Amino acid sequence: MSFELQASVRARNFDMALSLAEGETVAILGPNGAGKSTLLGVIAGLLRPDAGSARIGHKDLFKLDGRTHFWSPPHLRGTALLAQEALLFPHLNALDNVAFGPRSGGASKAAARETAQHWLAEVDALPLADRKPSQLSGGQAQRVAVARALAAQPELLLLDEPMSALDIHAAPLLRRVLKRVLRDRKAIIVTHDILDAYMLADRVIVVEKGRIAEEGSTRQVLERPRSHFAAGLAGLNLVSGTIASEGITTPDGRVFAGQHDPDWSPVPGQAGVAAFPPSSVSVFLGDVHGSPRNSFPVTITDLEPYGDQIRVRAGDGHSAQALSADITPAASADLGLVPGMEVRFVVKSALVSVYPA
Amino acid sequence: MIKRSGYHGIPRWIYGVAAVGGLLMVLPLAAMLLRVNWPQFIPLITSESSLAALGLSLRTSAASTVLCVVLGVPLALVLARSEFPGQRLLRSFVLLPLVLPPVVGGLALLYTFGRQGLLGKSLELAGIQIAFSTSAVVLAQTFVALPFLVVSLEGALRSAGSRYEAVAATLGARPTTVLRRVTLPLVLPGLASGAVLSFARSLGEFGATLTFAGSLEGITRTLPLEIYLQREADADAAVALSLVLVAVAVAVVGLSYGRRRSSSPVEVGP
Numbered sequence: 058m059s060f061e062l063q064a065s066v067r068a069r070n071f072d073m074a075l076s077l078a079e080g081e082t083v084a085i086l087g088p089n090g091a092g093k094s095t096l097l098g099v100i101a102g103l104l105r106p107d108a109g110s111a112r113i114g115h116k117d118l119f120k121l122d123g124r125t126h127f128w129s130p131p132h133l134r135g136t137a138l139l140a141q142e143a144l145l146f147p148h149l150n151a152l153d154n155v156a157f158g159p160r161s162g163g164a165s166k167a168a169a170r171e172t173a174q175h176w177l178a179e180v181d182a183l184p185l186a187d188r189k190p191s192q193l194s195g196g197q198a199q200r201v202a203v204a205r206a207l208a209a210q211p212e213l214l215l216l217d218e219p220m221s222a223l224d225i226h227a228a229p230l231l232r233r234v235l236k237r238v239l240r241d242r243k244a245i246i247v248t249h250d251i252l253d254a255y256m257l258a259d260r261v262i263v264v265e266k267g268r269i270a271e272e273g274s275t276r277q278v279l280e281r282p283r284s285h286f287a288a289g290l291a292g293l294n295l296v297s298g299t300i301a302s303e304g305i306t307t308p309d310g311r312v313f314a315g316q317h318d319p320d321w322s323p324v325p326g327q328a329g330v331a332a333f334p335p336s337s338v339s340v341f342l343g344d345v346h347g348s349p350r351n352s353f354p355v356t357i358t359d360l361e362p363y364g365d366q367i368r369v370r371a372g373d374g375h376s377a378q379a380l381s382a383d384i385t386p387a388a389s390a391d392l393g394l395v396p397g398m399e400v401r402f403v404v405k406s407a408l409v410s411v412y413p414a
Numbered sequence: 415m416i417k418r419s420g421y422h423g424i425p426r427w428i429y430g431v432a433a434v435g436g437l438l439m440v441l442p443l444a445a446m447l448l449r450v451n452w453p454q455f456i457p458l459i460t461s462e463s464s465l466a467a468l469g470l471s472l473r474t475s476a477a478s479t480v481l482c483v484v485l486g487v488p489l490a491l492v493l494a495r496s497e498f499p500g501q502r503l504l505r506s507f508v509l510l511p512l513v514l515p516p517v518v519g520g521l522a523l524l525y526t527f528g529r530q531g532l533l534g535k536s537l538e539l540a541g542i543q544i545a546f547s548t549s550a551v552v553l554a555q556t557f558v559a560l561p562f563l564v565v566s567l568e569g570a571l572r573s574a575g576s577r578y579e580a581v582a583a584t585l586g587a588r589p590t591t592v593l594r595r596v597t598l599p600l601v602l603p604g605l606a607s608g609a610v611l612s613f614a615r616s617l618g619e620f621g622a623t624l625t626f627a628g629s630l631e632g633i634t635r636t637l638p639l640e641i642y643l644q645r646e647a648d649a650d651a652a653v654a655l656s657l658v659l660v661a662v663a664v665a666v667v668g669l670s671y672g673r674r675r676s677s678s679p680v681e682v683g684p
Contacts, residue, residue: 130589131580132584132589133586135586136584137586138580144577146578146599147600148599161595206585209585
């Protein structure tokens with residue numbers, strides 16, 4: 058059974074449409090305030106959109122337009138929500154927390170506990186069954202919360218940054234558990250961690266400012282990002298503009314020459330992007346002689362350590378398209394780089410990928 | 415003087431004023447304790463009229479506490495969790511008995527449930543008479559005690575937030591199940607202290623009871639009314655009964671505030 062949604066929330070400038078095939082796990086990536094949690098709230102029935110519709114298979118979750126006003130309450134939707142915090146009911150032990158869903162679904166106490174034991178075992182938390190939530194660590198509590206969500210037999214599982222409140226030691230274990238239980242299961246996982254998308258999801262949707270900015274397979278989005286957010290995740294500089302003969306031209310007239318796939322024939326004037334790693338950018342003081350291609354005056358905004366390199370971030374003042382360059386600490390010291398300095402970025406055109414936006 | 419180490423920012427003279435405030439609370443109680451006729455204490459509080467008043471007070475206060483819980487829980491839920499026009503106005507009216515002189519409350523009740531009152535006429539036709547009966551005592555006590563339960567529970571509901579309820583709903587629990595299995599257990603401490611405060615307020619109720627229910631021995635003459643009546647006839651009995659009320663009040667305050675919540679999460683390994 059597939060899932061389909063289209064919804065708009067005017068007050069939050071939110072307007073998205075997406076669908077999931079049976080057994081598909083989709084990762085929603087995006088900056089803070091992009092509308093990720095709003096999306097989950099709308100699906101779970103905790104937030105009412107102004108207009109739209111959603112359904113799982115033939116079952117309508119909501120249908121709000123000029124004529125129909127159908128709104129199914131959260132408990133009838135079969136969309137269990139796992140939040141950043143485990144939110145285990147503090148007055149129930151782990152077993153009864155997990156048994157909560159089956160009990161609410163009408164199962165007998167004994168049957169519900171049996172189901173709960175099964176799911177606790179699935180998340181490697183059976184020894185914690187008798188503990189109260191206050192006696193569990195963050196990672197343990199989140200695993201129990203996963204079991205609780207699964208025990209409710211949701212048709213669609215919603216995960217809202219389930220790893221973000223965990224310390225770095227607890228996250229890998231939960232990630233392994235999720236990888237196991239999300240297999241062949243319809244789920245939407247909101248995350249800001251590319252690793253989650255890569256490990257857990259079949260497909261990635263990048264959202265920005267309440268809209269879907271791009272979507273595709275995780276690999277495709279990372280290798281060929283079209284949104285600035287995805288480019289940032291992939292560690293690439295991204296410049297958008299229109300296709301020109303040798304690369305792309307930005308709206309402010311700069312030309313980025315680069316390479317494109319041999320099987321793609323670019324049409325001049327078409328919208329396109331150029332992506333290149335910060336390591337392909339060199340920094341120079343003053344004018345550059347020789348090839349003037351891919352050479353731009355910029356103003357340094359920040360310097361920060363990045364691995365064993367220094368990442369030089371720069372904007373050109375009037376364009377929002379910030380660029381980064383990675384150079385060695387020695388080179389940085391040699392050039393005497395400081396924020397506010399005017400320098401020249403030179404990009405090797407052999408390392409610039411140009412593709413349609 | 416102060417156990418806590420480090421800077422606390424309290425000027426020295428504040429302690430002096432605070433001590434005066436504390437004395438204002440403690441001194442009258444001490445004065446009353448000194449006035450108690452100890453050799454006669456047990457016979458005084460076990461006289462027939464005393465026992466009748468004490469029994470009536472406990473029974474009516476228990477009944478009005480139950481009524482406060484039954485009516486106050488829905489009121490607190492509606493005030494804390496939903497939004498509707500006139501909500502602030504409703505909250506103001508629910509809190510009104512806290513600041514209203516009880517005798518005014520009693521008058522208001524009389525004009526509602528009294529023989530010539532708003533509802534009283536219809537009730538009279540149905541053969542039900544409330545004013546000057548034990549029911550009137552319970553009603554008067556509920557009227558003045560309900561705000562204590564609502565305020566206490568509304569605060570607990572607001573600080574608990576509704577995130578647990580949202581999770582419970584997405585797990586498939588109907589609203590009534592969520593209320594029974596999640597909301598109420600979460601706010602149980604707030605509900606308990608609200609109920610205890612309501613009981614205490616009911617036990618001490620005087621003005622509204624006297625106005626609306628009168629002072630009929632065994633029917634409407636609760637402990638405070640008995641004390642007021644005995645004050646001139648038998649001062650020793652009045653003081654002894656007062657001490658009983660003070661003891662109950664101390665126990666109630668200890669019950670609701672003495673217990674610090676000890677639910678800080680335990681740190682354990684991942």
